[in-house]
Amino acid sequence: MKISSLKRLISPRVSIQGKIFVAFSLVTLLGIVAVTSIVYLYMRETIKNNAITSVTDSIRQADESLNLRLEEIGRLNTVVVTNQTVINTLLSAAEEPSYEWFEEQKRIEEFLSAVIAYKPYISRVAVIGLSGKVFFVGSPWLDQNVIKTPMMNYLLQNGSGHAYYHLTGSVDSIVTGREIRYNRSGIGIVMFDLSDEFIKKTYDVKPTPDSMLYVVDENNEFIYQPKTSAIDKGTIMKLSRELAGSGASVERIIDQKPYLLISRKSEYTGWSTLALVPMKSLLNETVRIRNVLVEVAIIVFIIIVIGTLQVSSRITRNIRRLRSMMKHVMEGNLTLPSVEIQSKDEIGQLYQAFKRMVEELNRLLAGIRTTEREKHEAELAVLQAQIRPHFLYNTLNTVKYLAKLNGVPNIVEVSESLIELMRGVLGNSNEFLSLQDELQYVRSYVNIEKYKYVEPIHLNIEIDNEELLRCHVLKLMLQPIVENAIIHGIASSEHEGVVSIRIYEEINELRIEVKDNGKGMSKEQTEALFEAKKGQTGTRFSGMGIRNVHERIVRLFGEPYGVSLYSELDAYTKVQIRFPLLPGTDRMQQGE
Template structure:
């Protein structure tokens, strides 16, 4: 039975489950073999790189930790050298041993130094040495005036203007950080703080392998720290370490070096704060001794992973095939038009589960869209009814205005008859004409209908004149309601506020293939700032104080949007004399002609 199953899976005409299982197995085998081979070939370089990175980080952290300690000690030295009453005055005091005044001074400065030595646990001694022979200290070891003239004190005097670091040759108990004490621009003494060497050993106790070596050299190429656990037969001499340091100065921070017949990876770091150089020597044979064990471990892991993936691929192929069949069944029902079929839930989170959820969402969206189509059809029928009702309303309004006009005529009120008649003509053009273009003659008729209405608002008569240079221009097509708002603005904001009777001139003429219309009023005019604000920023609300949003802004934007540049409106005015709005648009003979079909 098992043989028959395997033959069915691996036959040329296999099932989907067999194809998935075979593909997973083949891909997994090739992937594991490729990855294992690549990892094994590059393992040596990877181990070396990781070791270098780890040691570099460890050296950097150790160097930064030591720098922090030294910075703290430098701050303590600064406190001492700036303490005039306690330190400088005591050094400069003429009191000699043994006197009561000298005893009081010693007590005061010793208490001061005791406070400083308790500041950090890595400080083993704080001492103040005067060049006049006075020595004060707290901690250990003992210090007296015999320190004068020693190499350490001479080094401090030569290099301690800011701070100096000194480690006696062969000493392994402390590193001394010193600084000059100056008074009246003269050196009067030295303050010295000893850093406990145990803290340095803990700080630099970083070793990637048991036989790695670590050295810290000062600026004079003397040992500040060196590994203690290295076998003497492998440890290089100081001269060899200094030579390696000089080589690294020209080659970089990492190099391979053969020392005493043994290959090492050398990693170095130069401290910008102290000037000390840290060198870590990692033996290559110890570092790479783990490569064989890692290789065997990778082979074992690869075999285990391959077996697990084969088992998993069998389960996945089985479950995936089952879910595909379920999904296919649901799709066939949708194909037959059944959108309310019972859904067999697929809970997996793989691609089949995602496809199932997308399919269900698609079916739900399809049901929603079909319901939306039904609602849209219903709303469409309601909108058609509303549109039919809206067509009735203008007719009712026209009939009502005609009734008012008839009653005004019967009662002998000609002004009401004129206003209602003009309003009928104006509204018939606005509501009854849906065309975007009108003839210039029709636009002028709307203008005069508007003037017939608005003239009763003012005491003085409003005179609107037209000057048509070519009567054929009256047949040109213009944008609907392009001229009437400009005349409205001229009347309301130009000549309306004036006490004298105002006049509005509408001048129409042709220029090349363009039509120009000028609307001129003899009103109060505008300042240049008002015109700049109006023409330069048509969307500003303060510009609308002279011309409303239905005036220049609306007309200009419609013309530019329809015909493009350089068509549109321009403004000219003289305060107290006149205002002229000039309209430029192409000459068009047919309403259905597009904006580009210019004669």
């Protein structure tokens, strides 16, 4: 690794402490925001639901309170319409201003006063005869003109049971009426006026100061409405019809303002109650709670940030120490400071590994210095020994020259072959060479060996294609095999020895077969030949036998390349070499 890369690794733009701090801060911020938002939304929904529950309960209680009063008035209606004095008075022929009429008026008013005694929610009770007689107790004033009013017509049409009419004017009230019958014929009406103050007090439901509540009867007339309404009557009637007293609570935008709408319908009167609560006023409390939550969240975040800064500093303290040590080593100082990292966590393990690495680096540097010194000494020795191969070549040339002078051709041939063979072995440092050169080494080796034996040795080389001679093979790949054939096969036989080499191409491979007519080998001898240890295969020239050649080929090119051996006792031995076909290109560096 380059020094610049190491510097970037040791001194990153953002430190681990900074990353830990930022990561913890972001996670904390997201957590606080999430929790605060959830709490705020939950409390907002809770306040909204509480308002709905409160308004719904208040409306229900108001309806129940009104229903109790109306039921009580219904019972009073029954008392009046069944009273014989009332019936006799309405059937009487006495006319105003007679004495009898005054007596009748006194009796009925006393009766009506007794009926509504201690009932402040009833502002007036009246008995109106169809003949024109009108008797009442309470206010406002009532006279014969009431008979021709729409209210009277409505009560007569619907007064067989109970009828309710909203009377407006100088004094608003709810009029309940019931028809008075005699012999199945209507003779008059009894009316009870429910006090408008009682209705206002009953429906004064205000969860917020600007809330509005409306009560609408079945004729789309207001029974109750606030004194000041920010919404027109048409909109209220439309909303009342849409909700139809379903008891639902919905949010609507009215005049560009959000409202919470709560509706309920009375089963007794059939009146629909509609409450409108402005969301802004309803959620004023949630705004205050939200502000408090934000303040608390900010304080908590600041505390956590400070704590995170301290914790990240403590966590990365050993990392900073290790970085300082690495810088120290990077500057070329391979002695670590005396202060060690004692933690047992990953940083401590990393420090121990770094410490061992520095120790190993010191050891390697010492070894390199020793190797360099030895290399320098070896180079001096090589320089001193350079003259030796040249001296050997010159000596052999001298022997060859003397043999020629004395007419000894055998010595000349042996000297030439030895010179050629040694030039190839000592003078060529490449691992690969052409097949033609390798065959020349084999010829030189056989020329030397044939003078050692009584019987002659013949070398036959058969090549299917001359182009194969240009292919590159491993140096000294054939010589050990030919040497093995001569020494172990032909040398011990009693007839002329023949070594045949056949070279051919098959399946894009270079195939070389070396066959001798020696005594052959058994299966055990063949296996022993391949299992022999390196340097102990019986070769006398190069120190490499058949097994060495096989391992060199397999190591470079893998299976199925290598050496195969076939033999038969007292017949022959054949060695086959499978080698990749490497034609036309210099492959001298393949083994590097």
